[in-house]
Amino acid sequence: MTPIAEQDIHFFREGTHTRLGDTLGGRLLAAGQGAHFSVWAPNAEAVSVVGDWNGWDGSADPLRPRADGSGIWEGTVSRAAHGDVYKFRVRSRFHGYAADKADPYALCAELPPATGSRLWSLDFAWTDAEWMADRSVRVAAEAPMSIYEVHAGSWRRNDGVFMNYRELAHALADHASALGFTHVELMPVTEHPFYGSWGYQTTGYFAPTARYGSPQDFMYFVDHLHSRGIGVILDWVPAHFPTDEHGLQYFDGTHLYEHADQRQGFHPEWNSSIFNYGRNEVKSFLLSSALFWLRHYHCDGLRVDGVASMLYLDYARQPGEWIPNRHGGRENLEAVALLQALNQATHRDHPGAVTIAEESTAWPGVSRDVEGGGLGFDMKWNMGWMHDTLAYFAHEPLYRKYHQGQLTFSMVYAFNENFVLPFSHDEVVYGKGSVLTKMPGDDWQQFANLRAMYGYMWAHPGKKLMFMGSEFAQRSEWAHEGQLDWALQSAPAHAGVQALVRDLNRLHRHEPALHQLDFEAEGFEWVAMDDADASVIAFLRKPRTGTTTLLVVCSLTPVARHGYRVGVPHAGTWRELLNTDAADYGGSGVGNFGGVPAEANPAHGRPYSVSLSLPPLSTLFFRHEGIIDAT
Structure with a gap:
């Protein structure tokens, strides 16, 4: 039998x-x-x-x-x-x-x-039934989501040796919980022969890599993070696979899993093979792999790697190096069908599990329902926001007035998709430097710029993703053969950045205006976007219900500005909730003494305004708290 x-x-x-x-x-x-x-x-x-x-x-x-x-x-x-x-x-x-x-x-x-x-059994005594039953509310569009991206082999090591999944579970849960992240996203832990591929050259689509322990050890990892209130998202790679002889390549002496024609079956950027998405057995293989991690390992979602490369037949190819689809176009219709089937099956069989696309083009409807012609993902990485933001902050402040559009353009399309704002591993490797070293100026200005940029990121509509080490402003770029420079946590400037990330996550969780309408235009309103000479922007974030509107002001030159007037929609007190220039974060301490009263002095098309002290290189958050008691 x-x-x-x-x-x-x-x-x-x-x-x-x-x-x-x-x-x-x-x-x-x-x-x-x-x-x-x-x-x-x-x-x-x-x-x-x-x-x-x-x-x-x-x-x-x-x-x-x-x-x-x-x-x-x-x-x-x-x-x-x-x-x-x-x-x-x-x-x-x-x-x-x-x-x-x-x-x-x-x-x-x-x-x-x-x-x-x-040969292995997957027996395990799970203890996360309550988490699994309730997790849908944690990943709803209106829920706060702040993701900490981790490479398991280089986050932290014990005397130069990999931490196993169980050790990693406790250390990572402590760190992520202390900083207020809602989810951890692991770079691929599917088995891979070459460690230097970071897991993106997968051979074991149903096996967690043995580098860090057994399948039960990985189950323990997920179970423990759930017990600490942290979700687990896995990076999953259906876009390509390596050519190692022991793997899928040329499996039975024919191109079984991959296309035979190199114009369809070979990935020129990654020197790897491309799945034949039109072959039904391959489609079943990939669908089964994806859902396996959700079912047997209780993972809370998949970040699908390389979606752009799957969608376009001419991706990374010159004219004549690709084969058009049956309509003569460049769209990979079979890949589209696979992704749609993946998302439909995930949402049907695993309520509360999310799918997130790494997709860098303007393909329409990536995070829209399949029934309406979309791909069906829950969310999509906002690569345009990431590139524009890093480019803007790389400019010397003196010249930022000529590039104001890089800071404001993202709001033109912010609600076309359900976006995640990523500062990922891709931005801190291959000579790009760390996020800190991308910032201009002397040491103080670099840290101030970074804090201001993080404030802008947490204020901007969209869920958040930060790569490990960026939370304490690691100075060196990521190296997979080592570990993070944990000693920096005790250095005041680095500790200040980490304290800021903690407080931003706390604010993100506690203020409905910062997460309820992340994907809806009603949650955002420009106040001032055209003061390029001062490099100042101001906007409102609004909740779905209630009156707890937030005002966010970014002042992105190293000049303190006093008496800067900003229009507001309501009378009363505007309480200063967070100031990235606070002394606790390593800043200069310029601020607004806890809050400012709105005056019946119209500005920016609004009936009231507040007179603010804007610290140098800063982002400020204010919450409307009602009418001032005149007595």
């Missing part, structure tokens, strides 16, 4: 199966009965399973092809046991090709650089 039912084969071949991780590959049977093995290799002449129990003898345990034409080979091995290492020995019907292949559906892998698969 095999675990593969006729219905599984039907959905597999139809391209709609989302649970292949429960059936295909090496799967343990009841205690003492061994394991069942199955692998899709339709162009193989012979397939056997080789492993620890048979001395890697290719003749000991041959598999047989199913008679249903599915291309699946299968068999049961009574001697195989939990923890055994194995591969599939595949001999093709073509070109004399033969290779030992890791199981595409393996639940566990050997510790790299070894490349075998391991």
